Amino acid sequence: MPELTSPAVDAPTSEATLAALVAAAHAAGTPLAVWGNRTKAAFGRPVQAAGAVSARALTGITLYSPAELVVSARAGTPVADIEEALAEKGQHLVAEPPDLSAICGPEDGMADGKPTIGGAVACNLSGPRRIALGAMRDQVLGIRAVNGMGEVITSGGRVLKNVTGLDLCKLLSGSRGTLAVLTEVTLKVLPAPEATATLVLRGLGAEAAVSALSAGLGSPFGVTGAAFLPDGAALLGPGGSATLLRIEEFADFIPYRTDSLSALLASHGRADRLDTAASLPLWRAVRDAVPLAPSTGEGVWRLSVRPSAGARALAALGEAGLRGFLDWGGGLVWAAGPGTEASQRAVMAAAGAAAGVFWTMRAPGPLRAALPVVPDEVPALAALSRRVKAAFDPKGILGPGRVFAGL
Amino acid sequence: MLAMPEPKAEILARREEIVAALVARLGAGNVIAEPLRLKPYETDGFTAYRRVPLAVVLPETTAQVAAALKYCHENGIRVVPRAAGTSLSGGALPLEDAVVIGVARMNAILEVDYADRLARVQAGVTNIAITRAVEGDGFFYAPDPSSQLACMIAGNVAMNSGGAHCLKYGVTANNLLGVTMVTVEGDILTLGGDHLDAAGFDWLGLITGSEGQLGIVTEVTVRILRAAEGARAMLVGFGATDVAGQAVADIIASGIIPVALEFMDRPCIHACEAFAHAGYPLDAEALLIIEVEGSTEEQDALLARLQAICARHAPSTMRVAATAEESLAIWKGRKGAFGAVGRISPDYLCMDGTIPPGRLPEAMRGIGALSEQYGLQVANVFHAGDGNLHPLIMYDANDPASFDRAEALGADILRLCVALGGCLTGEHGVGIEKRDLMSAQFGPVDLDQQKRIKTAFDPGWILNPHKVFPLVDA
Ligand SMILES: Cc1cc2nc3c(=O)[nH]c(=O)nc-3n(C[C@H](O)[C@H](O)[C@H](O)COP(=O)(O)OP(=O)(O)OC[C@H]3O[C@@H](n4cnc5c(N)ncnc54)[C@H](O)[C@@H]3O)c2cc1C
Numbered sequence: 001m002p003e004l005t006s007p008a009v010d011a012p013t014s015e016a017t018l019a020a021l022v023a024a025a026h027a028a029g030t031p032l033a034v035w036g037n038r039t040k041a042a043f044g045r046p047v048q049a050a051g052a053v054s055a056r057a058l059t060g061i062t063l064y065s066p067a068e069l070v071v072s073a074r075a076g077t078p079v080a081d082i083e084e085a086l087a088e089k090g091q092h093l094v095a096e097p098p099d100l101s102a103i104c105g106p107e108d109g110m111a112d113g114k115p116t117i118g119g120a121v122a123c124n125l126s127g128p129r130r131i132a133l134g135a136m137r138d139q140v141l142g143i144r145a146v147n148g149m150g151e152v153i154t155s156g157g158r159v160l161k162n163v164t165g166l167d168l169c170k171l172l173s174g175s176r177g178t179l180a181v182l183t184e185v186t187l188k189v190l191p192a193p194e195a196t197a198t199l200v201l202r203g204l205g206a207e208a209a210v211s212a213l214s215a216g217l218g219s220p221f222g223v224t225g226a227a228f229l230p231d232g233a234a235l236l237g238p239g240g241s242a243t244l245l246r247i248e249e250f251a252d253f254i255p256y257r258t259d260s261l262s263a264l265l266a267s268h269g270r271a272d273r274l275d276t277a278a279s280l281p282l283w284r285a286v287r288d289a290v291p292l293a294p295s296t297g298e299g300v301w302r303l304s305v306r307p308s309a310g311a312r313a314l315a316a317l318g319e320a321g322l323r324g325f326l327d328w329g330g331g332l333v334w335a336a337g338p339g340t341e342a343s344q345r346a347v348m349a350a351a352g353a354a355a356g357v358f359w360t361m362r363a364p365g366p367l368r369a370a371l372p373v374v375p376d377e378v379p380a381l382a383a384l385s386r387r388v389k390a391a392f393d394p395k396g397i398l399g400p401g402r403v404f405a406g407l
Numbered sequence: 408m409l410a411m412p413e414p415k416a417e418i419l420a421r422r423e424e425i426v427a428a429l430v431a432r433l434g435a436g437n438v439i440a441e442p443l444r445l446k447p448y449e450t451d452g453f454t455a456y457r458r459v460p461l462a463v464v465l466p467e468t469t470a471q472v473a474a475a476l477k478y479c480h481e482n483g484i485r486v487v488p489r490a491a492g493t494s495l496s497g498g499a500l501p502l503e504d505a506v507v508i509g510v511a512r513m514n515a516i517l518e519v520d521y522a523d524r525l526a527r528v529q530a531g532v533t534n535i536a537i538t539r540a541v542e543g544d545g546f547f548y549a550p551d552p553s554s555q556l557a558c559m560i561a562g563n564v565a566m567n568s569g570g571a572h573c574l575k576y577g578v579t580a581n582n583l584l585g586v587t588m589v590t591v592e593g594d595i596l597t598l599g600g601d602h603l604d605a606a607g608f609d610w611l612g613l614i615t616g617s618e619g620q621l622g623i624v625t626e627v628t629v630r631i632l633r634a635a636e637g638a639r640a641m642l643v644g645f646g647a648t649d650v651a652g653q654a655v656a657d658i659i660a661s662g663i664i665p666v667a668l669e670f671m672d673r674p675c676i677h678a679c680e681a682f683a684h685a686g687y688p689l690d691a692e693a694l695l696i697i698e699v700e701g702s703t704e705e706q707d708a709l710l711a712r713l714q715a716i717c718a719r720h721a722p723s724t725m726r727v728a729a730t731a732e733e734s735l736a737i738w739k740g741r742k743g744a745f746g747a748v749g750r751i752s753p754d755y756l757c758m759d760g761t762i763p764p765g766r767l768p769e770a771m772r773g774i775g776a777l778s779e780q781y782g783l784q785v786a787n788v789f790h791a792g793d794g795n796l797h798p799l800i801m802y803d804a805n806d807p808a809s810f811d812r813a814e815a816l817g818a819d820i821l822r823l824c825v826a827l828g829g830c831l832t833g834e835h836g837v838g839i840e841k842r843d844l845m846s847a848q849f850g851p852v853d854l855d856q857q858k859r860i861k862t863a864f865d866p867g868w869i870l871n872p873h874k875v876f877p878l879v880d881a
Contacts, residue, residue: 166860385608
């Protein structure tokens with residue numbers, strides 16, 4: 001069964017209406033797909049549901065207090081709108097959530113709009129800064145959401161430090177709408193850097209590159225991005241692979257930081273420097289996995305492993321006919337290749353061999369339905385997943401099967 | 408005094424049988440049952456409440472924790488997980504019919520990896536021991552609660568503890584990769600691992616800060632960070648709290664995130680100065696300690712910018728440390744704040760609400776009014792950047808009426824924090840101390856949702872019962 005197309009989606013403009021829709025579906029036992037603007041429709045298993053709710057019409061920033069480093073927005077607010085409002089005050093979203101529309105948009109056509117903040121939180125997607133400053137989930141201070149019974153639940157608040165009660169903010173981050181439909185999120189924000197610089201080492205092999213990235217990340221110079229592109233040509237011109245280290249700082253601190261880091265990395269290779277103007281589009285491309293450029297019919301996967309295992313995972317995937325690149329100092333492996341069972345199994349094996357995890361970001365629907373899109377849980381944990389799912393959504397109506405078959 | 412649950416008579420009656428069963432599973436050397444040896448476990452950092460437990464077990468392995476927990480679960484025996492017992496909210500307070508499972512003997516550092524910037528440790532390792540193990544190589548474990556010499560990583564995970572530097576480095580939850588956790592059924596689970604982010608549900612995020620309600624953590628993998636090249640502090644005194652609050656807002660708005668931004672009010676300044684002789688200005692109504700990191704030149708540049716910002720607010724004092732030693736002197740008073748207040752008043756309650764930093768002036772006025780109303784002195788220390796307030800309420804433990812007033816005053820302060828848009832606890836946890844105030848922050852739907860999650864992990868509610876959730880619900 002294909003994923004639902006947008007016209008069938010109910011997109012209420014108030015939380016109360018959304019709650020009433022879910023309550024009615026709960027009463028009737030009708031499964032619902034849960035969407036924002038569907039820019040990540042292919043991220044996960046196909047959902048078998050007769051209806052769908054979307055938070056995309058719940059829009060608008062509801063609170064922004066720059067001096068308190070906090071912003072709240074309704075879940076359907078485009079990430080870009082929030083970034084724009086923050087930029088006006090010289091601030092930004094810490095986790096730099098990627099725009100993956102080009103990678104995991106719906107198979108059946110166009111997404112309904114730009115990535116929403118609710119979707120970014122519900123999928124816990126973070127960009128290169130993840131390695132230094134935390135994931136999307138680390139910035140979530142508060143949430144409002146509708147659980148599978150149509151009840152409006154809240155957790156956290158609008159303050160930076162809060163340990164009151166169980167942390168549902170983190171539990172709902174990354175749960176992809178299967179526990180509750182996010183209606184509003186409150187995030188920690190930070191001052192945006194005055195300047196960005198990149199050191200580029202060309203021509204290193206993957207293992208050597210990860211060593212260089214580790215040296216940079218283990219230095220006191222504040223590396224906030226650490227990626228390796230096996231083929232740097234498309235983004236940086238000829239010269240083979242590209243090993244990238246990013247510094248984000250006050251402009252007058254950049255020369256010292258880049259000098260010190262270059263000196264530290266001298267034994268790994270000669271480092272070229274990119275200024276802010278060249279660095280920003282480069283890291284946006286890394287963030288959005290642009291180097292993968294998957295063609296129609298190809299699949300895309302992400303693996304998270306211990307950084308020192310990244311190069312090996314990339315090599316194993318290469319042998320299986322997949323191409324990819326590394327972010328997060330080697331710990332995040334992006335891969336693309338034929339959307340086949342063989343590719344999927346190669347990803348599963350590589351993640352398993354590295355004691356890490358994988359996410360199927362896109363693959364043909366039947367493949368996503370047939371094979372796990374994230375690692376299977378051990379029985380005791382799978383039992384907990386079922387019980388926790390039931391604690392939010394006793395009839396299993398929210399995004400059934402989205403992450404795990406039968407859940 | 409907070410109400411405590413009645414011990415279950417049928418469990419008390421089975422004491423000998425229970426102790427024998429625990430000895431059979433863990434060995435006599437790992438089980439404590441003699442009254443004299445149980446006494447040290449009767450309380451934690453929230454010393455006003457004491458309950459001698461039925462028995463204490465100190466397992467040496469995860470398998471032993473699993474055996475003890477499974478037995479207790481199957482026999483309906485309450486369990487109180489314990490690490491170092493420094494909780495300030497009564498999180499580790501035992502019950503007469505409960506078995507305390509303590510992780511203090513599981514104190515090995517299992518792995519340190521600088522290339523991957525992680526350390527895997529047993530749950531009974533102290534917070535400081537992690538930093539000590541890696542500081543020779545320039546690394547550190549970032550969350551640094553003031554209790555770090557004593558408190559253990561298991562307690563930090565259970566409370567999601569913070570520290571003076573969490574404005575920049577985050578709290579415990581932001582610095583973890585994985586835990587090994589034993590469920591009440593005795594299943595040993597790995598949640599998270601050596602990698603970043605969860606593929607399914609974020610179990611690690613849920614477990615962190617769950618106050619021993621969901622399982623017992625036996626191993627923790629933390630992220631370790633390379634320390635900055637150096638750090639230096641400055642001290643600024645202001646004639647009014649509001650002005651100090653405005654200076655804090657201007658600092659954050661300027662784009663500088665100091666590693667620490669601490670606030671002290673007049674009573675606290677006086678207590679600390681009398682204790683530590685740190686050279687704090689006694690004429691100031693509010694004192695800020697601001698710390699920055701980086702190379703020496705970067706520190707100079709940041710401190711100069713901060714001086715310029717503070718100067719706009721007509722500070723009564725401004726002192727910038729020129730050396731690491733001068734920084735230590737500035738911190739000396741703040742680090743000894745609890746001890747200093749302890750000298751003026753042997754007994755005090757340390758509160759832990761959070762407010763939006765912009766509401767600081769209202770919070771200070773409100774706390775001042777409440778302090779007068781209850782006739783008890785309050786000194787305030789405050790992590791100003793993140794809004795975490797620590798009002799220290801001084802009382803006399805020999806006078807039960809004074810303690811009751813202190814508790815009531817504390818509850819009113821926390822209600823004030825919630826009313827100002829904040830929360831009951833920023834880092835010390837709910838424990839028993841704040842459990843009955845939970846309904847001030849959460850509606851019944853929210854509490855029921857949390858309780859259903861608790862039930863999913865612990866169907867018999869044997870784990871750390873009568874904490875976190877209001878007693879009526881337990
Ligand atoms: C002087 C002083 C200063 C302090 N300063 C700070 C501060 O700056 N920041 C801060 O955040 N806190 C602070 N605290 C509070 C306290 O130190 C922290 O909450 C600390 O994390 C508790 O650790 P612990 O090892 O003492 O745990 P305990 O007190 O033994 O237990 C704390 C909680 O964890 C649970 N628990 C213990 N072990 C396990 C386990 N293995 N599995 C599951 N649950 C478990 C317990 O049941 C209890 O609920 C301070 C306390 C004192 C006395």
